[in-house]
Amino acid sequence: MSDRIAPREAFGKTLVRLGEENPNIVVLDADLAPSTKTSYFRESFPQRFIPVGIAEQNMIGIAAGLSTLGFIPFATTFACFASRRVCDQVTVSCAYPRLNVKIVGGYVGLFVGKNGATHQALEDIAIMRSIANMVVIEPVDATETERVIEFACNYDGPVYLRIGRDPMPQIVPQDYKFQLGRALVLREGKDVTLISSGAMVEDTLKAASLVEKEGIDARVINMSCIKPVDEEIIVKAAEETGRIVTVENHNIIGGLGSAVCEVVAERYPVRIKRIGIRDVFGKSGTNEEMKAKFKLRAEDIAKEVINFVGR
Amino acid sequence: MNKKPVERKKLEEIANRLRIKVVKMIGKSGFGHAGGSMSIAEILTTLYFYELQVDPENPAWEERDRFILSKGHAAPIFYAVLSEKGFIPEDILLTIHHPDSPLQCHPDMRLCPGVEASTGALGQGLSIAVGMALGAKLKGKSFRVYALLGDGEAQEGQVWEAAMSASKFKLDNLLAIIDYNKLELSGKINEVMPLEPLYDKWVSFGWHVIEINGHSFTQIINALDEAKKIKGKPTLIIAHTVKGQGVSFMEDKVEWHAVSMSVDQVKEALKELGCPQEEIELTLSQMKEE
């Protein structure tokens, strides 16, 4: 297995690489550069690094203005502030006029160091997904993060990127190509389909191995593109495996689980189990403490899958 | 309000103990906001041991003064002063940052006695304080409301919306303090997003403004006394401080905003703060347990 790399590291370095090729890329920071890793861009391109201070709403407005002059602004902060704090600025200044603004939320879901509830973004996907014109992507590992940042630079329109803080193993193939609205089957299976994104994909894959020992053949899908969602891969999973489990680092209301339910309910109703944070606020603690507290360890997921398929 | 004369030496001792507790908490947890805790040791000490009319036996006492730590990330020293005052037992301090602890990374008013508002997303505390001060006026109550903000925090637009409203509502029962330690998370305030002329800005927003050295008990006390005499407008204290004050290797260093501390660093910091040797040993052994 190759080394674990944090998506935020890959994000910071990819911005620098793309910044060398494309002088229109500018990076805005609301006082979190060392954490989001836009500090690399700050070192390489001080002229194109725009610190706005602790002023997220202003940052989104400035990004909107810059985009009208042909710049490709990446507005960066923690995911909680990149969604909740700036919801209306994103909606009206960026998404409504379909401006070319990239909004980047770092430190996602429960996994925010030990910063706790105020800094945990359990609502960002729900918020961003319900804003028309927005694209919402949560890359799973370093390779996918690179591909997704490249995509975001080339795509003309508002994009929300959810970038994880902590190291992840290689999940997608080295030669992986990201396509808007396309998910990736990581593992074939016929008894049940597990759909996940971001940090939870690793535990979901482990859970698939655990249930295999119980004779359950689980398909696993990496649903990095949460909007537009890959309807065909979901319908196919519903048809072929009959049951779907979603696993997300987000409130089960409005996130990946909801997105999958919407497709399944409209197009091919089958039973679904949503695993995630069950409409409660988070807590301070390590990732391991969070997974234990909110029942998101591989063994917790496996147990849920076994109960669900057994019924 | 009748106040006992406070011994300056006693305040100094308390402030020092708060700093020691902060180092122990961060040492044990392996994480914590050090710099912005250290810069407000004297301010919190003076508030809790000279100024605030609060009752640790009855945290919900209706007539109590309200204090809001708007820069919620300075929770370690806030918890330290709450324990010093008797709101929470000292022995829970080392549970900070645990999922089941009342001492979450940012203060939670539903979990921790003495916490008046849940903060941690910067820029929101002063508005809450305005609401409390306005509510006191509407109810004819005489308690006062205090909010402590970071200087980086003062870059948030909401702070200025709150400032505008507080003077419109003539909230002379409201006192805000800015911990002007000249640093935020990513660098120097002056480079990231300058605040100057800060004094003039607040004056133009209709506030009475007092500028002090935020590590001088005499100046803090005088400013608090002066604020009470001001009628018809809110008061702001601009407290010039040093981020990390009291631990030389942290002082004025942006890297010491949120940190983990090595055993050696904890030892060095506790030594400098004059912590007794047995306590240092105990802290180090607790760190190694983790």
Ligand SMILES: Cc1ncc(C[n+]2csc(CCOP(=O)(O)OP(=O)(O)O)c2C)c(N)n1
């Ligand atoms: C709205 C919001 N944006 C960003 C953060 C992340 N953050 C935590 S502390 C901090 C820097 C605070 O600087 P300052 O207010 O000067 O506090 P101090 O120097 O006293 O630590 C930042 C950006 C936050 N908590 N809230």
Ligand SMILES: [Mg+2]
């Ligand atoms: Mg500061």
